[in-house]
Amino acid sequence: MVEQIGYLNLSTGDSLEGKWLGSSVSVEGEMVFNTAMTGYQEVMTDPSYADQIVTMTYPLIGNYGFNDIDYESVKPSLSGLIISSPCHTPEHYQSNSSILDVVKKYKIPTLYDIDTRALTRIIREHGEVYGKITTNKNDTPVKNTVDPDVVRKVSVTKSVHFKSNVQHVNFPSHVVVMDFGYKHSITHSLRDLGCDVTVVPFDTTLIEIQKLNPDGVVLSNGPGDPKNLSYLKNNIKEITEYFPTLGICLGHQLVALAYDAQTKRLPYGHRGSNHPVKDMITGKVSITSQNHGYVVDMNTVNGSDWNISHINVNDKSVEGLIHRTKPVMTVQFHPEAHPGPIDTHAIFDNFINQIISKGEKQHA
Numbered sequence: 001m002v003e004q005i006g007y008l009n010l011s012t013g014d015s016l017e018g019k020w021l022g023s024s025v026s027v028e029g030e031m032v033f034n035t036a037m038t039g040y041q042e043v044m045t046d047p048s049y050a051d052q053i054v055t056m057t058y059p060l061i062g063n064y065g066f067n068d069i070d071y072e073s074v075k076p077s078l079s080g081l082i083i084s085s086p087c088h089t090p091e092h093y094q095s096n097s098s099i100l101d102v103v104k105k106y107k108i109p110t111l112y113d114i115d116t117r118a119l120t121r122i123i124r125e126h127g128e129v130y131g132k133i134t135t136n137k138n139d140t141p142v143k144n145t146v147d148p149d150v151v152r153k154v155s156v157t158k159s160v161h162f163k164s165n166v167q168h169v170n171f172p173s174h175v176v177v178m179d180f181g182y183k184h185s186i187t188h189s190l191r192d193l194g195c196d197v198t199v200v201p202f203d204t205t206l207i208e209i210q211k212l213n214p215d216g217v218v219l220s221n222g223p224g225d226p227k228n229l230s231y232l233k234n235n236i237k238e239i240t241e242y243f244p245t246l247g248i249c250l251g252h253q254l255v256a257l258a259y260d261a262q263t264k265r266l267p268y269g270h271r272g273s274n275h276p277v278k279d280m281i282t283g284k285v286s287i288t289s290q291n292h293g294y295v296v297d298m299n300t301v302n303g304s305d306w307n308i309s310h311i312n313v314n315d316k317s318v319e320g321l322i323h324r325t326k327p328v329m330t331v332q333f334h335p336e337a338h339p340g341p342i343d344t345h346a347i348f349d350n351f352i353n354q355i356i357s358k359g360e361k362q363h364a
């Protein structure tokens with residue numbers, strides 16, 4: 001195989017030389033890094049990475065291949081991928097393709113033989129970094145290549161219905177998932193607990209959701225700066241006033257914005273599968289899967305309406321909110337995991353318990 005040289009040019013002025021994996025297609029994006037040691041398939045197919053170039057800090061990528069089960073979306077949305085060593089001889093009983101097959105099939109611009117740990121240090125030092133994968137060493141990236149309307153690119157445009165995976169459950173549960181770029185594991189988790197699920201476009205109104213007659217609503221994860229969706233504030237607030245609601249990641253940030261809290265950019269994001277989070281009610285610390293560049297600013301949360309339910313142990317940022325009177329809870333981390341530990345999977349059980357026990361008070 002003839003190895004073709006490619007460059008990752010950064011808005012910091014740095015240029016890193018690597019080799020193209022698959023075809024040499026130039027692309028720009030926001031530089032982010034993920035520290036998970038496994039789960040590259042789930043990371044590459046999580047729609048929250050749209051418009052971003054993802055650097056995997058773990059050096060060997062592709063060693064257990066790709067399978068049909070672990071796709072988190074229909075197709076990858078990330079702009080580009082940066083790795084150290086691709087494995088061309090995967091070993092796993094479920095594997096049916098290699099990293100090279102996948103980046104070729106989905107035309108993901110990818111460079112390898114890059115010192116991803118050195119690159120991560122640059123991102124950590126500068127915080128907001130944009131990059132261009134290119135064959136031209138002198139091609140400089142444009143500042144901020146994240147489309148303010150990026151969620152529209154990954155959301156469904158028509159609703160999709162899924163049946164529960166469980167035959168006999170003793171409660172009727174139909175959950176609407178508002179799709180800001182949802183990971184399939186969120187719907188799998190709900191269906192495994194006995195819920196029928198309808199995934200609806202991100203801008204579906206309360207009235208349209210009421211016509212579907214769900215028992216609860218989940219606001220999904222998704223890409224971009226949550227403030228770009230501030231125009232949905234009133235609709236999201238109305239939904240939380242009417243239905244038991246669970247917000248996950250972007251969904252959590254949007255509920256906070258709907259109640260006049262503010263979000264802010266983290267210095268370089270939390271992306272990986274070993275982020276410790278403390279449950280402020282039980283005191284228990286769980287290891288969580290995370291992928292976010294923004295957080296809710298603790299000082300702007302209205303304490304008379306909301307309790308902070310979870311805190312990040314490392315940087316003390318807000319990781320969860322629970323409404324004092326309404327059945328509304330939100331988490332910044334990923335209870336559905338994929339990749340990462342399932343320590344916080346009970347968040348879904350809590351949500352279903354909220355649906356069951358909400359009584360009449362929400363519509364009053």
Ligand SMILES: NC(=O)CC[C@H](N)C(=O)O
Pocket residue numbers: 048220221222223224225226248249250251291292293294295
């Ligand atoms: N995974 C997500 O939902 C990410 C939320 C948001 N785009 C952020 O980066 O903070």
